[in-house]
Amino acid sequence: MLKTVFLDKFDPGSPGSYLAEAIYAAERLFGVTITIHDHRALLFDADGKPLLPGRDHHTHPYCRAGRYAVPEWNRSCLAECAFQAESAALCELRPFLHHCWKGVTELVVPVERGRTPVLIFYAGAFRGPGAPPAGFEAAHAALPPADEKSVSDLARLLTLVGQGILRALESSRESERRQPPSRKQQIRKFLDEHAHEPAALSDLARALHVSPSRAGHLVTAAFGCPFQELLLAERMTRARNLLLSTDYPQKEIARCCGFGTVHYFSRMFRRFYGMPPGRCRDAKKNGVPGRDPRKRTEFI
Template sequence: MTNHFKELASRLEAVSTLIRTGCIWKVTENCLEELRLPFRQAHHDFAFCNAVKGLGEAACINHDTRRIADMLRLRSEAFLQECHAGAVELLIPFRHAQRVFGVVMCGPFRSGENGQGRCPAAAAAYRELPVWRPEFRPALEKLVRVSLSGLLHELYTLRPELLSQPVRDARILAVLEFLNARYAERITIRQAAELVYLSPSRLSHLFRQTCGMDFSEYLLALRLGVARELLAGTDLAIGEIAVRCGFGDQNHFSAIFRKRTGRTASEYRRDRPEIIV
C-alpha cells in the first residue's frame, strides 16, 4: 500500500474508533471497493453486516451497487439512508468537476433506542450497534470532511489515473461486489453468471469488455493483492495466507506467487515492500 493509502486507512480507522462503528471509503459513484485499502476500510465488515450477508448477499449487493449509486447521482450533500436490513448510514459524497469520485459511508447505526431492524436472524447483532442521533450529524460530517478532503483530493482529483472509468452495467457491478466479498472461496464464472442471470459465455464477454481483463485474471489479481498486503503487513503463516486468499494450499499459492512476482512469498515478506495493488 502506498503511503497515501496508508494514511487514508489510518484516518478512516480513527473516525471509526470515535463513532464506534464503520467508516469506509467506496470509490466512484458506483460504490466500488478501493482495493488499495485494507479490507476493513473498504467493506462492511461488521458483525451485523456479516450476519445479514450470511443469509444471502444479493440484497446487500443490490443496495450498495445500485440503490446507493442511484442516490449519489442525484445528491451533492451528505444524506442519511436506511439499508434493506434496517440499519442507517450517513453517506458523505465527494465530488470534483460535477462528478462523484467516491463516498464515505459512516455506519451501520441502529435507527433508534427501540429499533429492531428488519432481519430477525441478525437481531442480536443489530442491538449491539450504536444508536444514530440526528444531533451528531453536523459534527460527524465536518469531522469526515476536515479529516479526508485534502487527502482524497490529492489522491484522486490530482491523479485521475487512480480512478477507473465508472462501470455502468449493473450486472458487472454485482459480479465485482460478489468477487470482492467472496475471493477467499472457490468461485467459478458459472456461479457469478447465475447471480446475474447470464450464461457463463455471455458474462465472460461482458466482463472483459467492461473491465479490460478476463474474469479469472481479475480474481487472481484480487487474491494476489490481498496476499501481498498480508505478507507485508502481518505475521500470518504463509499457509494461512494462502487459504485466506482463496488459493487452497501453500504449494499452489507459492507457485503462482513466484511466477507472477519473480520472488517467493518468503522473499517478498522479508523485503517488506510498499504495496501497490
C-alpha cells in the same frame, strides 16, 4: 524551553503511510465502522496495491452476520449499497442517512471531484427504523441510535477527510515534480481525471491546447502507443483493481471505468487480459478465501 517533537511515521508525501490511520482515528472518535467505495480506482499505488485495503467491504459485525451464509442476503446488500444508496449519492452530492433492509441506518457521504462522486463513505452501523431479520432482534437493539448532532458532525468530518484524501493523492504525485509538467505528465493527468468518461483524442487536444493530430503524436511519443490503446489500458487497470479488491457487480465496474455496457466491458477485458472478468475475480478468490426497490434515504 519550547521543544518540538515530530510524529513518527507521518510522511505527507506518502499517502499509504497515514491515510489508514486517519480513518481509524475517525472510527475511534465516533464509535463507527467506515467503508469507502472508490468509484474511480484512485486508492491504489502504481503497482495496483490498495492504499486502504479492506475498506471497500462493510466490516461491521452486524452487517457481516449471515451475509454470505444466507442465500440472497449478499445480493440484497449489494442492491442497497451499490445501487440504491449510490444512485442517491449521484443525484444529490450531499450526505444522507440510508435505511437498509436489515434494519440498519448508515451515514452516506459522497466526495466529489468535478461534480462527480469519486469516493463514497459509509459510516455506521446505527439502529434503523425497520425491523431486523428473524434472530437479529437482540443485535439490532444493541446498535446505537443515529444521534442527529453526532451524525451531522461525522458527515462534516468525512467530507473534509474525503477531500483531504483526494488532495493527498494529488500532493504525492506533485511531490515528484519539481519542474513544470512534461507532456507525458499532462497526458497522465488527463487520463487520471477523464478515463471514466467518453474521452476522445479531441478532448485531450483541447486540454493540451494543440491540434488532435499533434496530440496523437505526443501520446505515441510519450507512451509508445495510440491514444485509444492508452485509454483502454488505463480503464482495464482500474477495472482489474476493482475486480480484485471489491465485490462490486461487473455492471457497476463497467460504469465506473467508462464502458458503455457490461457486454462491451467483458469483451474488451477478455481481449486485454486473456480471460473474462468473472474468471479473473474467481482466480483471486480461489487463491484467498433484490429487495424493496423504494429509495430509503434521509438527507441531513
